[in-house]
Amino acid sequence: MNFLEKYDNFCIDLDGVMWNGHTAIPGSVDAINHLIKTQKNVFFITNNAALTREELQTKFIAMGFEADVKNLYTTGTAITKYLSRKYPNAKKIALMGMPGLRKCLTNAGYHIIYPAEMGKSLKTVEDFADFDVENDIDVIVVAYDVNFDYFAALYCSACLQNGAGFIGLNADRFFIFGKMRIPASGCSLRFLETATGRKAEIIGKPLSFMFELIAEEHGLDLSRTVMIGDSMESDIMMGINSGIDTILVLSGVTNRDGIEKYEHRPSYVMECLGDLLG
Incomplete structure (x- = not known):
């Protein structure tokens, strides 16, 4: 299969596809830079x-990848984008997330409450009874956060029980x-979902929202x-939900035997991103 002839638009995951931790996966730099050079x-x-877009671009450059921040x-x-559409009147957000995410939301004009910081003074559940939530x-926004702990979850749980949105x-x-x-972050989400009986609204993969943003902004075929x-x-699963072809690479979380436990299938399977070049 000549993928470069078949496709004009390549949507590519990062971790496990382009790099593992701080190390580029062999062949990935050449593949990405070739796609860009050939005007894909x-x-x-x-x-x-x-990380913010700008911080992520710095990581790209350090590893040798070309990338336009947009x-x-x-x-x-x-x-x-999701908040502006679904919660247009939202102003104050309780956030579990790393600094890059906090920066994105702050720059967008939201007032951020960080439960992990607020809970540092608490030692017992009894302490929380006198805590001013x-x-x-x-809205509560939950993402990967190394500071997620019991008291941060307790604060988020109280907000959710007060009727805050849950993303x-x-x-x-x-x-x-x-x-x-x-x-x-799914582990943190399930903690809160179990405690409150609320179900979070998911915006990332495998849902199609992120791809829909790209398709809208760039008019993709x-x-x-x-x-x-x-x-x-x-x-x-995001590719399937978005109605596009998919390529699974075996350089990350899935091996060939692991495909069989899923009902859905990728359109193609490759060992790594470098195989795009044949």
Whole structure:
């Protein structure tokens, strides 16, 4: 299959496809730079909101990848679009998320409450009984956050029980860093969903919202567009939900045997991104 003849638009995941941790996956730099050199439209889609677009571009450059910042789509950039459409009157947000996400939301004009910081003075549940939980929180936004702890969850739970909106950037169970499976934001979401009986609205993969933003902004021909990722649960499922072809690469969280446990299938399977070049 000559993928470069078949497709004009390439939507590509990052972790497990282009790099693993801080190391580029062999062949990925050449593949990405060749696509851009041959004037293909390359869009990068990640559920990871830890970095801003500009910070992510710095990581690209350091590893040798070419990338236009406007073609970098994180759940951090998507959340501001989602909030403006679904919660147009929202002003105050309680956020579990890394600094890059906080910066995105602050720059968009939202007042951010950070429960992980507020809970540092608490030692017991009894302490929380006297804690002043603000009752004007419009939305709880949950993403991957290394500071997520019991008291942060307690604060978010109280806000949700007061009627705040509930958004999860993604429901990923884990991501790969080196040889380790690291618990991801889906673990935090399930904690809160179980405690409150509320179900979070998900904006990231495998839902199609992020792809819809790209398609709207760039006028993509879906028949000439492909999604490339390493996760059957998020990347490949997002492609299917978006009505486009998919390519699974085996350089990340999925091996060939692991495909069989899913009912859905990718359009194609490759060992790594470098195989795009044949």
